[in-house]
Amino acid sequence: MKTKRAMVFASVLLCTFLSLNPTLHQVARLPVLQESSQSNLPQLTGVLSNLIVTEEVKAAETDAIMAANTGKSEVVQVTYKLFGLIPFKSSAIQVMPQLMLLPGGQSIGVSLQAKGVMVVGQAAVQNQEGKLVYPAKDAGIEVGDIILKIDGREMNSDQDVANAINRAGEKQGFSEILLNHNGQTTQKRVSTVYCPETNRHRVGLYVRNEAAGVGTLTFYDPTSHKYGALGHVINDVDTNQRIEILNGNVVASTIYAIEKGKRGHPGEKIGSFVNQSKFSGNIEKNTVSGIFGSLKGEVNNPYFKEPVPVGWESEIKEGPAKIYTVLEGERIEEYDVQIERIMNNRMDSKNMVIKVTDPELIEKTGGIIQGMSGSPIVQDGKIIGAVTHVFVNDASRGYGVFIQNMLKDAEIIDKKEVA
Numbered sequence: 495m496k497t498k499r500a501m502v503f504a505s506v507l508l509c510t511f512l513s514l515n516p517t518l519h520q521v522a523r524l525p526v527l528q529e530s531s532q533s534n535l536p537q538l539t540g541v542l543s544n545l546i547v548t549e550e551v552k553a554a555e556t557d558a559i560m561a562a563n564t565g566k567s568e569v570v571q572v573t574y575k576l577f578g579l580i581p582f583k584s585s586a587i588q589v590m591p592q593l594m595l596l597p598g599g600q601s602i603g604v605s606l607q608a609k610g611v612m613v614v615g616q617a618a619v620q621n622q623e624g625k626l627v628y629p630a631k632d633a634g635i636e637v638g639d640i641i642l643k644i645d646g647r648e649m650n651s652d653q654d655v656a657n658a659i660n661r662a663g664e665k666q667g668f669s670e671i672l673l674n675h676n677g678q679t680t681q682k683r684v685s686t687v688y689c690p691e692t693n694r695h696r697v698g699l700y701v702r703n704e705a706a707g708v709g710t711l712t713f714y715d716p717t718s719h720k721y722g723a724l725g726h727v728i729n730d731v732d733t734n735q736r737i738e739i740l741n742g743n744v745v746a747s748t749i750y751a752i753e754k755g756k757r758g759h760p761g762e763k764i765g766s767f768v769n770q771s772k773f774s775g776n777i778e779k780n781t782v783s784g785i786f787g788s789l790k791g792e793v794n795n796p797y798f799k800e801p802v803p804v805g806w807e808s809e810i811k812e813g814p815a816k817i818y819t820v821l822e823g824e825r826i827e828e829y830d831v832q833i834e835r836i837m838n839n840r841m842d843s844k845n846m847v848i849k850v851t852d853p854e855l856i857e858k859t860g861g862i863i864q865g866m867s868g869s870p871i872v873q874d875g876k877i878i879g880a881v882t883h884v885f886v887n888d889a890s891r892g893y894g895v896f897i898q899n900m901l902k903d904a905e906i907i908d909k910k911e912v913a
Contacts, residue, residue, distance in 0.1 A: 592803065592804075593715075593803070593804040593901070593906070593907070594717075594800075594801035594802065594803060594804070595713040595714065595715055595801050595802065595804060595877055595897075596713065596714045596715075596716060596793060596795060596798060596800075596801045596802075597712075597713060597795055597797075597798050597802060597818055597870040597872055597877050598710065598711030598712045598713055598714060598721070598723070598793075598795065598818070598868070598869075598870050599710065599711065599795055599797075599818030599819055599820065599826040599869060599870055600710065600711040600746060600773075600793070600795075600820065600824070600826060601708060601709075601710060601711075601746070601747045601748065601749050601763070601765055601819075601820040601824065601865070602708070602709055602710065602711050602723055602744045602745065602746060602747055602868075603706070603707075603708055603744065603745050603746070603747035603765070603766070603767035603768070604705075604706065604707050604708070604709055604723075604724075604728070604742065604743075604744055604777070604785065605704070605705070605706040605742060605743050605744075605767075606704070606705055606706075606728065606737065606739050606740075606741070606742030606743075606777055606780070607650070607703055607704055607739070607740045607741050607742060608640075608702075608703045608704070608705070608737045608738055608739065608740055609640070609642075609738040609739065609740040610640040610641055610642045610649060610650075610674065610703070610738070610740075611640065611641045611649045611650070611651065611652060611654070611655050611701045611702070611703045612638070612639075612640055612641075612701060612702055612703060612730055612733060612735070612737070613630075613635060613636065613637055613638065613639045613640075613641065613699055613700070613701055613733075614637060614700050614701060614702050614730060614732040614733055615637060615699070615700030615732065616628060616630060616631050616635075616637065616698055616699060616700070617698045617699070617700060618698060619687045619689055619696045619697070619698045620689060620690070620691065621687050621688070621689075622688060622690060627687055627698070628698050629684050629685050629686065629687055629696075629697045629698050630684050630697040630698045630699045631698065633671075633682045633683065633684040633685070633697075634682055635671065635673065635682055635684065635699065636675065637732070637733055638676075638730075638733040638735045639673045639674065639675050640673060640674035640675075640738065641655060641671060641672070641673060641701065642672045642673065642674055642679070643671075643672040644658035644659065644662065644669050644670070644671050644672070645658060645661075645662055645669060645670050646670075650703065650740070651703055652701045652702060652703060655699070655701050656694070659686055659695055659696060659697050660686075660694045660695045660696075662686060662695070663686030663687075663688065663694075663695020663696075664695060667685065667686055668683055668684060668685050668686055669683070669684050669686060669697065670682075670683055671683075671684055674738075684697045685697075702730070702732075703740075705728060705730065705731070705737060707728075707865075708747050708749075708763055708764075708765045708865045709723055709724045709865060709867050709868050710723065710724070710819055710820070710865070710866060710867060710868035710869045710870075710880075710881075711723045711744075711793075711868060712724070712725060712784065712868045712869070712870050712880040712897075712900060713870060713877060713897070713900070714789060714793045715904075715906060716801060718788075718906060719788050719789055719790065720786065720787070720788055720789075720904050720905075720906055721744075721775055721786065721787060721788070721789045721793075721904075722783075722784050722785070722786050722868075722880075722900040722901070722903075722904050723744065723784055723785050723786075723868045724784040724785050724867050724868040724880075724882075725783060725784045725843055725867050725868045725879075725880035725881060725882040725894070725895045725900070726782070726783070726784060726843045726867055726882045726883065726895070727780060727781060727782050727783075727784075727843075728780050728785060736780065737780055738780070739777055739778075739779070739780045741776070741777070742776065742777030742780075742785075742787075743774065743775065743776060743777065744774065744775045744776075744777060744785070744787070744789075745767055745768060745771035745773070745774045745775075746767075746768040746771040746772055746773060746824060747765045747766060747767050747768055747824075748765055748766060748768055748823050748824050749763050749764065749765040749820050749821060749822055749823060749824075749865070750764060750765060750766065750822075750823075751763075751764040752764070752821060752822075752858060752859055752863070753863070754858070754859055754860045754863075755859060755860035755861055755862070755863045755884065755889035756860055756889060757887055757888070757889070758886060758887060760862075760863060760864055760884045760886060760889060761859055761860050761861075761863035761864065761889065762863055762864040762865055763820075763821070763863060763864065763865025763866065764865075765865065768824070771791070772791050772792040772793075772794075773789050773790065773791030773792055773793050774789070774790060774791055775787050775788055775789035775790065776788060779903060779904070781903040782841075782842055782843055782903075783843050783895050783899045783900045783902075783903050784843075784868065784880070784895070784900055784903065786900075786903060786904040786905075795818065795826055796826060797818060797826070797828055802872070802875055802876060802877055803875070803876045803877075804876060804877055804878075804897055804898070804901070805873060805874070805876030805877060805878035805897065806898055807838060807845075807896050807898055809874075809876065809878070810833065810836055810846070810873065810878050810879070810896070811833070811836075811873070812833050812834060812835065812836060813832065813833060813873070814830065814831070814832055814833075814851075814873075815830075815831050815832070815833050815848070815871050815872060815873040815878070816828050816829065816830060816831065816871070816872045816873070817829050817831050817848075817869045817870065817871050817872075817881060818869060818870050818872070819866050819869040819881075821855075821858055821859065829850065829852040829854065829855040830850075830851045830852040830855075831848045831849060831850050831851060831852070831871070832848065832849045832851050833846055833847070833848055833871075833873070833894075834847045834848065834849050834891075835847040843882045843883070843893065843895040843899070844882065844883065844893040844895070845879065845893070845894060845895050845896045845899065846871075846879060846893065846894035846895075846896070847891065847892075847893060847894075848862075848871070848881065848891065848892055848893070848894050849890055849891045850862060850890045850891075856890060859889075860889040860890070861884065861888075861889035861890035861891070861892070862881060862883075862884035862885075862889060862890070862891070862892040863884065863889070864884075866881055866884075867880075867881060867882055867883070868880050868881065868882075869881040871894050871897075877897055878896070878897055879894045879895050879896050879897045879900075880894060880895055880897070880900065881893075881894055882894060882895050
């Protein structure tokens with residue numbers, strides 16, 4: 495009995511001593527819920543690795559099989575025991591599924607049609623007395639509002655809007671316009687004005703519902719045939735607001751010129767859509783981390799004959815990595831970059847700071863340029879993210895988004911798993 499009490503007392507003294515040791519803070523820093531790959535559970539280092547035993551409590555066999563078959567993460571309970579006997583801390587470790595993706599790098603042409611018609615500007619209308627008036631502005635319609643319906647009819651193009659307003663003007667002298675304003679649906683009655691110059695009734699709005707451009711494919715999932723691209727949201731060029739997509743398409747594009755970036759002026763890829771594209775896809779989602787949908791056809795990257803593992807957020811480290819992008823024609827090239835900083839808590843598409851270190855890429859582009867968004871980032875043989883933005887005052891630096899954030903928005907993994 496005395497021996498047992500002595501052992502307990504000695505253990506308490508030892509725990510008190512170790513609490514003053516900075517290395518014990520390794521245990522304190524382990525969170526209650528931590529993400530990890532299947533082969534990378536948290537380990538202690540230094541003297542603690544000899545004193546404290548990490549004991550993993552396996553999930554039930556049926557639960558593990560179910561997680562593997564559905565592609566969902568598995569939560570494993572880990573207990574830390576002093577001398578392998580006295581438990582003093584437990585953590586729930588979220589073991590992410592093993593996913594394999596084909597890195598992209600292909601240049602893509604993106605075209606999309608918005609839901610409704612976006613107001614991108616306001617204009618004065620000259621009435622029959624020669625006076626300049628602003629009917630839509632006076633009714634409270636603002637730049638960035640989305641016109642959904644006019645007099646009960648859905649609006650899908652700028653021509654739809656022009657025709658509906660002219661028709662309403664001829665019939666009743668005003669239009670009932672249903673809008674999406676800052677996420678809220680509202681209705682405005684707008685007086686129409688007959689314009690002698692155009693011989694039509696107008697309300698003084700510039701509108702648009704289409705967008706097109708060139709970007710880069712990030713990944714292709716050969717199992718689900720889903721893809722992710724761009725690494726950032728598509729905003730309207732005039733209003734800088736996210737475009738709600740009605741439908742859209744992606745095809746291969748070819749790059750025929752590069753406008754080199756310099757301080758204060760980001761460069762740009764200049765390209766055109768390929769008429770007989772080897773692949774094509776739709777656009778189902780436009781989110782903060784990119785555009786997503788399904789692809790069909792032939793998707794190849796000469797550097798990766800087979801899909802590679804996903805590198806989760808917890809596996810990314812500061813240091814060298816590679817990006818893949820097209821600078822001429824449709825040929826994908828590999829370039830060196832450095833991951834300078836990892837920002838785990840950001841909720842946008844700016845999760846990493848990257849620096850272009852490849853002399854050839856610096857020579858040709860000055861660093862990161864428009865159209866390079868979506869270029870996949872690969873580190874230690876795993877796809878970890880995509881290029882998203884360039885620093886305006888330093889074209890050699892920019893941001894990257896975590897691949898797991900793109901997979902969440904693509905609904906390849908459950909949103910709750912990366913929350």
